[in-house]
Amino acid sequence: MKKRIYNKGEECHMSDLIKGQKALVTGLHGDNLALRRRLLDMGVTTGVEVFIKKIAPMGDPVDIEIRGYELCIRKSDMRNIDVKVI
Amino acid sequence: MRIALVGNQNSGKSTLFNTMTGDNQKIGNWPGVTIDRKEGTVKGTNHTIVDLPGIYSLSPYTSEEEISRNFVFEERPDLIINIVDATSIERSLYLTTQLLELDCKVILALNMSDLLEKKSLVIDEEKLSSLLHTSVVKISALKGSGIDELIKLIDEGRILDNPHKKIYQEDLEEAIEDIAKGLEMVHSRFVSVKLLENDVKFASLQSKDIEAKRHQLEQKYNSDIEEIIANQRYEYVVEVKKQCVVKKEYKETITDKLDKVFLNKWAALPIFVVIMFAIYFLAVGVVGSATVDFVDGLVGKFSDFMSEWLASVNASPWAVSLVVDGIIAGVGAVLNFVPQLIILFICICLLETTGYMSRIAFFLDRLFKKFGLSGKSLIPFIVGSGCAVPGIMSTRTIEDEDEKRMTIMLAPFIPCSAKLPIIALFAGFFFDRYNGLVSASLYFLAVVTILISALIMKKFFFKGDSSAFISELPEYKLPNLKYLLRDVWDKTFSFIKRAGTIILLCSVIIWFTLSFSWKFQYGVDVEDSILASIGKCLSWIFYPMLGELSWGATVSAIQGLVAKEQVVSSMAVIAGLADDVTEGALIFSQTGIFGFFNPASAYAFMVFNLFSAPCFGAIGAMRRELGTTKKTLIAVAFQTGVAWILGCIVFGIGSLIMLL
Numbered sequence: 179m180k181k182r183i184y185n186k187g188e189e190c191h192m193s194d195l196i197k198g199q200k201a202l203v204t205g206l207h208g209d210n211l212a213l214r215r216r217l218l219d220m221g222v223t224t225g226v227e228v229f230i231k232k233i234a235p236m237g238d239p240v241d242i243e244i245r246g247y248e249l250c251i252r253k254s255d256m257r258n259i260d261v262k263v264i
Numbered sequence: 265m266r267i268a269l270v271g272n273q274n275s276g277k278s279t280l281f282n283t284m285t286g287d288n289q290k291i292g293n294w295p296g297v298t299i300d301r302k303e304g305t306v307k308g309t310n311h312t313i314v315d316l317p318g319i320y321s322l323s324p325y326t327s328e329e330e331i332s333r334n335f336v337f338e339e340r341p342d343l344i345i346n347i348v349d350a351t352s353i354e355r356s357l358y359l360t361t362q363l364l365e366l367d368c369k370v371i372l373a374l375n376m377s378d379l380l381e382k383k384s385l386v387i388d389e390e391k392l393s394s395l396l397h398t399s400v401v402k403i404s405a406l407k408g409s410g411i412d413e414l415i416k417l418i419d420e421g422r423i424l425d426n427p428h429k430k431i432y433q434e435d436l437e438e439a440i441e442d443i444a445k446g447l448e449m450v451h452s453r454f455v456s457v458k459l460l461e462n463d464v465k466f467a468s469l470q471s472k473d474i475e476a477k478r479h480q481l482e483q484k485y486n487s488d489i490e491e492i493i494a495n496q497r498y499e500y501v502v503e504v505k506k507q508c509v510v511k512k513e514y515k516e517t518i519t520d521k522l523d524k525v526f527l528n529k530w531a532a533l534p535i536f537v538v539i540m541f542a543i544y545f546l547a548v549g550v551v552g553s554a555t556v557d558f559v560d561g562l563v564g565k566f567s568d569f570m571s572e573w574l575a576s577v578n579a580s581p582w583a584v585s586l587v588v589d590g591i592i593a594g595v596g597a598v599l600n601f602v603p604q605l606i607i608l609f610i611c612i613c614l615l616e617t618t619g620y621m622s623r624i625a626f627f628l629d630r631l632f633k634k635f636g637l638s639g640k641s642l643i644p645f646i647v648g649s650g651c652a653v654p655g656i657m658s659t660r661t662i663e664d665e666d667e668k669r670m671t672i673m674l675a676p677f678i679p680c681s682a683k684l685p686i687i688a689l690f691a692g693f694f695f696d697r698y699n700g701l702v703s704a705s706l707y708f709l710a711v712v713t714i715l716i717s718a719l720i721m722k723k724f725f726f727k728g729d730s731s732a733f734i735s736e737l738p739e740y741k742l743p744n745l746k747y748l749l750r751d752v753w754d755k756t757f758s759f760i761k762r763a764g765t766i767i768l769l770c771s772v773i774i775w776f777t778l779s780f781s782w783k784f785q786y787g788v789d790v791e792d793s794i795l796a797s798i799g800k801c802l803s804w805i806f807y808p809m810l811g812e813l814s815w816g817a818t819v820s821a822i823q824g825l826v827a828k829e830q831v832v833s834s835m836a837v838i839a840g841l842a843d844d845v846t847e848g849a850l851i852f853s854q855t856g857i858f859g860f861f862n863p864a865s866a867y868a869f870m871v872f873n874l875f876s877a878p879c880f881g882a883i884g885a886m887r888r889e890l891g892t893t894k895k896t897l898i899a900v901a902f903q904t905g906v907a908w909i910l911g912c913i914v915f916g917i918g919s920l921i922m923l924l
């Protein structure tokens with residue numbers, strides 16, 4: 179299955195982004211409270227800009243640039259983050 | 265004055281702690297947990313400084329955060345030094361906003377200032393200080409700049425008060441102040457925020473009124489309270505950053521360039537394999553074993569010298585025997601491996617401090633996830649090749665509870681440095697030319713066993729499928745020689761200390777139980793000694809993997825519980841007393857007590873000792889991390905069971921091959 183690429187202005191999950199894309203976080207969901215809080219503490223809050231910087235050789239996890247540093251995160255966790263491509 | 269050192273992981277906390285304390289430090293444990301508690305005296309003063317675990321927040325979701333919080337609440341430090349990575353200020357100041365809510369003075373130490381220019385960043389620290397209303401010092405823990413100024417500031421008490429600056433929007437700020445007014449306690453502002461967040465730690469202080477306030481805010485912002493507060497903290501931080509930090513231009517960093525290679529789709533794995541092989545080659549392979557032979561020669565000379573000297577001063581035969589056959593044989597058998605360990609510790613320290621270890625966790629996560637583990641499991645495995653205790657402790661960074669438990673149970677399978685003597689002894693003697701290949705095969709077997717065990721555990725015991733992996737990818741850093749030397753020295757010293765204490769004591773006990781019979785007669789035939797009779801009762805356990813009832817091998821293997829290297833010491837002492845030999849290579853002389861060993865049983869016995877229950881130190885660490893004695897016993901039984909079965913299989917296959 180070919181991966182759908184989301185264009186500027188479209189909304190999707192962070193896991194749908196491809197390397198080199200930039201997006202704004204629009205919300206966090208999911209019912210793992212500890213995970214959610216950890217993401218918030220690491221700076222993944224509404225309105226923040228993220229940039230998909232590196233992807234691990236086997237395709238997962240992903241390294242994103244956020245708030246001036248680099249954060250590694252699994253695709254399955256990125257599914258809990260809503261973003262808007264910019 | 266008591267000072268707490270607080271900061272993110274990789275902010276340079278350990279480096280700063282070492283720089284500030286020099287040699288005046290002691291390492292203990294936090295009550296109830298195994299994380300190292302480092303305490304020291306600040307150079308040239310009598311202020312105590314405590315190094316808290318690296319954290320990103322003071323929320324109660326990780327044990328590190330909880331420890332830090334408890335420390336601040338229960339031990340009430342007079343001052344907090346908040347160490348901040350100046351090159352990553354936005355994330356770092358988030359923790360600062362939380363610290364500034366405490367009723368405690370805070371100094372901001374802007375670390376890594378030596379890197380600012382390279383990253384074309386300019387930070388106006390006076391502006392930052394006036395915005396946060398707290399003292400700010402630019403330092404470089406690595407280069408040592410700004411440290412004297414920091415110490416002087418503390419010593420002279422010229423620290424700005426912490427007036428609890430308002431950082432939230434008005435409605436939230438009002439709610440917090442309102443709650444704080446009703447609280448008659450220290451840290452009331454901090455606690456108020458936590459009460460709004462509905463933090464379980466403060467559940468006893470909750471009230472209907474607070475709940476109503478929370479509800480109102482959540483309605484208004486159409487979001488939940490934790491997110492509202494986190495958002496506003498970051499909004500404040502971004503505002504502060506805008507006013508104090510200027511970034512001149514964007515350049516591709518060295519880290520980006522290096523990652524193009526080290527995290528390259530095709531090159532990453534081969535590079536990793538090459539690096540691991542190089543470490544293995546240096547520590548365990550050719551280079552390592554050359555150093556062992558050298559030290560072995562020295563110990564042998566010393567042993568000859570002592571026995572001659574003791575004889576010349578007319579010491580009684582039992583005293584000569586105690587020193588030569590007991591102490592020197594036992595302790596010497598272990599000390600042989602010190603150079604090898606130093607090489608191994610240097611390699612592990614380099615992997616950790618350069619930032620490569622985080623990359624390994626990152627790119628192998630996908631693979632490990634398939635086995636129910638996390639990429640971060642690899643860190644305990646690699647650290648565990650030095651010593652299982654810090655390896656088990658480093659599982660704390662794994663978010664997912666199942667992945668963490670499995671890693672704790674599996675990490676002791678990795679041959680740790682104390683097991684090296686066992687490998688070196690058996691592989692060196694029985695596999696002569698193939699020595700290197702055989703020891704490599706044991707590491708390989710360990711990895712395979714770990715993966716297969718993980719699959720089995722995942723299938724039957726840990727069925728949860730939620731998991732998380734969130735970690736910072738730190739920049740590559742040049743290793744710091746001083747830090748490296750100190751780290752390697754600390755670890756090596758603790759190994760030598762063990763040889764001088766536990767191993768020494770055990771060697772004396774073994775010598776004693778071997779030299780005396782139950783009637784306490786000295787000089788009996790070893791076959792009639794106390795130890796032999798104990799070993800004979802249990803030797804059936806090892807029959808299926810040795811093909812022989814050997815009390816000597818049995819008691820030696822059991823002593824692995826005290827310390828794995830003790831297996832070798834014990835064999836050396838037993839062989840020495842039984843056959844009048846002291847040199848390692850003669851342990852297996854054809855006519856001797858261990859003469860029955862052949863390549864098949866040697867390999868099997870190694871496998872058993874490598875994979876069975878780890879030493880008491882590691883079992884203790886497992887107990888603390890797993891939380892209950894029951895789980896620990898299950899883990900130990902599991903490990904020993906796997907070891908026994910593998911040992912028997914290996915012996916069976918080995919014996920077949922030898923027949924052909």
Ligand SMILES: Nc1nc2c(ncn2[C@@H]2O[C@H](COP(=O)(O)OP(=O)(O)O)[C@@H](O)[C@H]2O)c(=O)[nH]1
Pocket residue numbers: 271272273274275276277278279280318375376377378379403404405406407617618741742743744747
């Ligand atoms: N360039 C530079 N590197 C530093 C400085 N302080 C620490 N480091 C490096 O940053 C890395 C992490 O430091 P460490 O003290 O282990 O951080 P911790 O995890 O907070 O204890 C190490 O490679 C250090 O050598 C500094 O002031 N300048």
